[in-house]
Amino acid sequence: MSTIWTLAEIEQGDLKGITFELLSAARQLAEGLGGYKVGALVVGHEMGGLVSRLAEHGADVVAVADAPGLTQAPADVVTRVLAPFLSEQQATIVLLGHTSAGKDLAGRLAIRMGCGVIADATAVAVEHGKPVITRSIFGGSMWSKATPTDHSVVVTVRARALNATPGSSGRTAEVLSIPVQADELARRVEVLELRQEAGGSLSLADAEIVVSGGRGLGGADKFGPVEDLAKALGGAVGASRAVVDSGWRPHKEQIGQTGKTVSPKLYVAMGISGAIQHLVGMRTSGTIVAINSDPEAPIMKVANVAAVGDAHEIVPALVAELSRQGVGAAG
Amino acid sequence: MRVVVCVKIVPDTTEPKRLGDQHALVRTGVQGAVNPMDDYALEMALKWKDAQPDLEVVVLTMGPDDTRNNIKKCLAKGADRAVLVTDPALAGTDAIGTARILAAAIQKIGDVDAVLCGLRSSDGESALVGPALAEVLDLPQLTVCKEASLDVAGRSITATRDIEGSLEIARAGLPVLLTVTKATFEPRLANFKGIQAANKKEILGWSTADLGVAIPEKAVKVTAAGEPPQRPASVVLTGSAGEVARKLAQYLTEQKLV
Ligand SMILES: Cc1cc2nc3c(=O)[nH]c(=O)nc-3n(C[C@H](O)[C@H](O)[C@H](O)COP(=O)(O)OP(=O)(O)OC[C@H]3O[C@@H](n4cnc5c(N)ncnc54)[C@H](O)[C@@H]3O)c2cc1C
Ligand SMILES: Nc1ncnc2c1ncn2[C@@H]1O[C@H](COP(=O)(O)O)[C@@H](O)[C@H]1O
Numbered sequence: 188m189s190t191i192w193t194l195a196e197i198e199q200g201d202l203k204g205i206t207f208e209l210l211s212a213a214r215q216l217a218e219g220l221g222g223y224k225v226g227a228l229v230v231g232h233e234m235g236g237l238v239s240r241l242a243e244h245g246a247d248v249v250a251v252a253d254a255p256g257l258t259q260a261p262a263d264v265v266t267r268v269l270a271p272f273l274s275e276q277q278a279t280i281v282l283l284g285h286t287s288a289g290k291d292l293a294g295r296l297a298i299r300m301g302c303g304v305i306a307d308a309t310a311v312a313v314e315h316g317k318p319v320i321t322r323s324i325f326g327g328s329m330w331s332k333a334t335p336t337d338h339s340v341v342v343t344v345r346a347r348a349l350n351a352t353p354g355s356s357g358r359t360a361e362v363l364s365i366p367v368q369a370d371e372l373a374r375r376v377e378v379l380e381l382r383q384e385a386g387g388s389l390s391l392a393d394a395e396i397v398v399s400g401g402r403g404l405g406g407a408d409k410f411g412p413v414e415d416l417a418k419a420l421g422g423a424v425g426a427s428r429a430v431v432d433s434g435w436r437p438h439k440e441q442i443g444q445t446g447k448t449v450s451p452k453l454y455v456a457m458g459i460s461g462a463i464q465h466l467v468g469m470r471t472s473g474t475i476v477a478i479n480s481d482p483e484a485p486i487m488k489v490a491n492v493a494a495v496g497d498a499h500e501i502v503p504a505l506v507a508e509l510s511r512q513g514v515g516a517a518g
Numbered sequence: 519m520r521v522v523v524c525v526k527i528v529p530d531t532t533e534p535k536r537l538g539d540q541h542a543l544v545r546t547g548v549q550g551a552v553n554p555m556d557d558y559a560l561e562m563a564l565k566w567k568d569a570q571p572d573l574e575v576v577v578l579t580m581g582p583d584d585t586r587n588n589i590k591k592c593l594a595k596g597a598d599r600a601v602l603v604t605d606p607a608l609a610g611t612d613a614i615g616t617a618r619i620l621a622a623a624i625q626k627i628g629d630v631d632a633v634l635c636g637l638r639s640s641d642g643e644s645a646l647v648g649p650a651l652a653e654v655l656d657l658p659q660l661t662v663c664k665e666a667s668l669d670v671a672g673r674s675i676t677a678t679r680d681i682e683g684s685l686e687i688a689r690a691g692l693p694v695l696l697t698v699t700k701a702t703f704e705p706r707l708a709n710f711k712g713i714q715a716a717n718k719k720e721i722l723g724w725s726t727a728d729l730g731v732a733i734p735e736k737a738v739k740v741t742a743a744g745e746p747p748q749r750p751a752s753v754v755l756t757g758s759a760g761e762v763a764r765k766l767a768q769y770l771t772e773q774k775l776v
Contacts, residue, residue, distance in 0.1 A: 262649060263658055287681045291661050294650030297614055303737025304614055306644035319741065324643065325535050331743035338737035343646075375658035375694075379676070380687040390682045396776075420776055438664070438700055439680055444640055445554050445700040453775045467640075474775055475749075476766065482754065492769055493752040494762045504763030512767065514776045 190226040190248055191217050192273060193282045194289065195241060197231055202240060204393065205284035205344070207351035210245040212311045212344055213282055214352060219313025224248055228365070230265055232258045242360035245352045252365035256372035262291035267371040270299035278339060280318060285343035286392060293343045302339035309348040309450075309471065326444070326467020345450055346392060348471075391440065396422030396453045397469070399442055400430065403458025403479065404498060407435035412457060412502035419506045419515030425449065425469075427459045443468035457498040461486025478502065519670060520574045521563045522624055523634045524651070525556040525592055527585035528641045535641075541740040542610035543641060545581070550588050555636030559698040561705040563634055564596045566668045573670075574598045576627055580608060580619050586721055593716035594708035600721045601627060607733045608726065613642065615734030617650035622729040624655060631692045632675060637662055637699040648697035658690045661697040 193209035195202055210225060217223035227246040229237055231253070238249045252268050260268075273281060273296075281296065283289035285307045297304040309330075310321040317334050320342055324331050391397060398420065400413035410424075417424045426436040428443055442449055444464040454472035459465060461477070461484055469475070470489065477490035478498045487493040494501055509515055527550040529535060529543070538544040552560075560577070567573045577592045577600040579585055589600045603623050611619065624630050633655070638645035652659040660666070666677035675694055679686040708716070726733055755765045770776045 261658065262661075263652070266653060287662065290645045291649055291659070294613065294617065294644075294646035294648070295653035295659075297646075298617065298650050298653040303612065304644070304646055304650070305738055306613065306646050323746070324743070325641065326643075327746070328535070329537070329743060329745055331541055331740050333738045333740045336735075336737055336739050340738060376660065376688050376690045378686055378688045382685040382687075392682045438702075441700070448643075453770075474773065476770075477752075478766075482756075487752060487754075489749070490752050491749060492755060492766065494755040494766050496756075496759050496762050500759035501763050501766070504760050505766055508763050508767040509770070509776065512771060514771070 188222055188224055189279060190224045190276060191280045191282065192226040192228055192276075192278050193246075194228045194230075194284070194292070195237060196284055196286065196288055197229070197234060197237070200234070202237055204351065205286055205346050206241070207244050208346070208349045209282045209284060209344055210241070211352035212349050214245045216280060216311055216313060216318055220316070220318065226250060228252070228269060230257050230260065230268065238360060238362055240354070242358045243354040243356055245358075246360045248363060249360045250363040250365050252367050254367045254372060257367065259378075260372070261374060261376045262295055264372060264374060265292055266295040266299055268365060268367055270296060272365045274300055279335075280339065281341045283341065283343050285345045289343050293341050297341040300339060300341070302341060303335055305333050305340055305342045308342050308344045311342070311344075311349070323471050327470030347395065347450060347452070391423045391425060391442070391447050391449055394423035394449070395451050396420045397425045397442070397449050397451045397472070398422045398455045398457075399425030399427065399459060399469075400436075400457050401427035401459030402429040402433070403460070404430070407433070409499070410435065412498050415506050416455065416502050419509055420453070421515070422451070422453070427465050456486050456490070457502065459486055460484045461489055519570070519572070519631050520576065520627070520629055521566065521632045521634060522576045522578050522627060522630050523556065523560045523563050523597070524620055524636075524647070525560065525577050525579050525589070526553040526636070526639045526642070527551070527579060527581050527588045528553045528639055537743050540610055541743040545609070546584060550585055552588055552591065553636050553639045555638060555699060557705040558701045559634040559636050559696070560592055560595065560597065561703060562663075562666060562696075562698055562701065564706065565703070567596060570668070570670055576601065578620060578623055578627070579603070580611070580616060580623075583723070589721055590716050591708060593719045593721070594712040595706055596712060599719055601724060602721055603724050603726075603729065605726045605733070610736070611734055612736060612738055613644045613646045614650055614737065616647050617654055618734050619726070619729070619731065620647070620651050621654035622731045623724060626724070626729055632668070633657065633693070633695040635695065635697045637697045645697070648695060652695040655695070657693055657695045659695045659697070660688055660690055662699050663696050664699055664701045666696060
């Protein structure tokens with residue numbers, strides 16, 4: 188019986204949300220194709236404690252590569268460790284997150300395994316007995332479906348595009364050990380310093396809700412509505428390029444063609460006109476709310492809800508209203 | 519010392535995109551532009567060259583022959599020469615195939631100390647070509663760099679990487695591959711002197727036969743493509759700020775979004 192493999196993403200010893208989404212995608216493929224098991228790959232040191240949680244969330248097999256040198260290992264090292272194992276397992280489908288770590292690894296793994304790659308999947312399915320992977324292309328203006336020819340394939344899956352499998356306690360998994368050779372651990376990249384961004388702000392990639400502001404807000408000191416609403420909703424702050432270029436906000440918050448691509452459950456854009464280069468970074472969000480004084484702004488056509496008016500007046504009233512209903516009341 | 523910058527010529531973002539044969543993007547006859555992130559990668563290399571004039575910057579593109587005008591813009595900004603890998607059979611090549619072709623070209627260029635790619639292309643959007651290329655060439659990688667300094671004497675590059683909520687400073691010895699994101703600096707514009715000089719610079723055209731490689735097999739087949747279902751027409755909320763806020767709060771709670 189063959190296995191559909193997923194890579195567990197680990198941060199500070201714990202599993203990241205994408206892991207569960209990958210497990211649910213793998214389960215869907217395994218059931219559709221029939222006769223497949225769901226596998227999880229764990230790379231790190233002393234991560235055995237994660238096995239039971241992976242099993243509870245759907246893994247039938249957990250393969251663990253364990254060595255002190257595998258903590259925060261760079262992608263070339265992880266590739267050297269995983270590729271021979273996956274080839275020996277005759278893996279046909281390997282699912283990774285379309286995340287920093289997943290993107291670093293996917294291309295390398297595909298080259299070393301001699302297989303194909305499908306990036307940034309937003310849905311998986313089985314049609315006529317074949318896996319079919321949907322991705323959104325051209326910044327969400329179109330979609331395409333791809334299927335592996337007779338090759339194996341590495342697929343990166345967009346975060347939060349798929350629902351995570353709920354856990355069921357008591358499920359267990361077979362545990363395999365991935366052999367690690369000392370020479371595979373040689374590092375060619377040295378990390379000199381890691382700076383967490385100030386404030387421990389929620390990262391855009393992980394946020395279920397993103398609240399973004401644009402030039403219409405009027406200045407670096409006028410981002411209050413964005414910050415207040417993000418805080419009330421427990422969301423992350425985003426920005427248009429115009430405000431990043433003006434130095435009002437840091438580039439890490441930029442959404443769009445030359446910034447980040449996000450696909451949260453809820454995207455709120457205020458004082459943003461909706462230029463195509465911005466839309467490509469957020470168009471696949473679940474629900475889009477635009478707050479803009481110009482009812483004709485392009486963003487208003489893309490939005491599910493177009494609130495017409497001055498963000499500086501609407502947002503404080505909105506935060507107060509939500510707080511009355513108990514949303515974000517505790518601050 | 520030699521640096522190769524991989525530059526993809528992409529359709530201008532503002533132009534409507536068309537899919538042709540086998541659901542591949544139609545690239546011929548479409549207004550092209552240098553992929554924005556590759557422009558940052560080129561600028562990074564040119565800044566190194568400003569400080570180190572004997573550094574050779576080679577621009578490498580795989581694409582149709584009509585990309586030459588855009589490649590020339592890179593030469594006008596200061597790149598020393600360019601290689602265009604072009605072959606009608608390469609149309610629709612995927613990320614893995616692209617990495618294999620670019621790797622063969624880099625090996626033919628020879629003695630390359632650093633390879634710079636954009637983090638992702640605006641049309642392929644995979645962000646996988648860089649790491650895949652690094653694996654073919656067996657190079658370490660520094661991805662999502664917004665800044666990087668080249669230490670010629672120490673033969674290393676130190677980069678600031680922008681990774682999901684944190685900044686990492688990392689160093690790798692040469693040769694190494696970098697992927698570059700929107701940087702802390704802006705790409706330069708070509709000046710008149712640069713444009714004049716570009717006319718005398720070489721754009722080598724290589725076919726897959728020149729590289730001695732086969733056309734990469736497609737491991738993945740695109741079976742369908744289309745436009746997403748139209749979003750339902752926007753619900754427009756108007757009135758006083760208080761009214762709009764109330765209606766918006768109601769919508770968000772009813773839809774269980776908050
Ligand atoms: C190669 C390239 C790459 C690019 N990449 C990106 C990218 O990654 N991300 C990106 O965002 N852009 C990008 N851009 C820039 C893009 O084209 C736009 O210029 C930019 O998105 C505009 O930002 P904005 O919407 O904040 O500002 P504007 O276009 O100036 O819009 C301001 C809006 O605010 C509204 N407004 C004014 N006052 C108020 C008020 N009081 N309350 C509510 N609304 C108000 C106005 O009606 C207007 O719609 C790129 C451009 C190029 C050429
Ligand atoms: N056809 C190409 N020619 C040259 N470089 C390319 C090509 N395709 C991709 N690249 C490089 O790979 C990077 C990532 O592209 P992608 O994986 O398509 O998002 C780009 O920013 C370029 O630097």
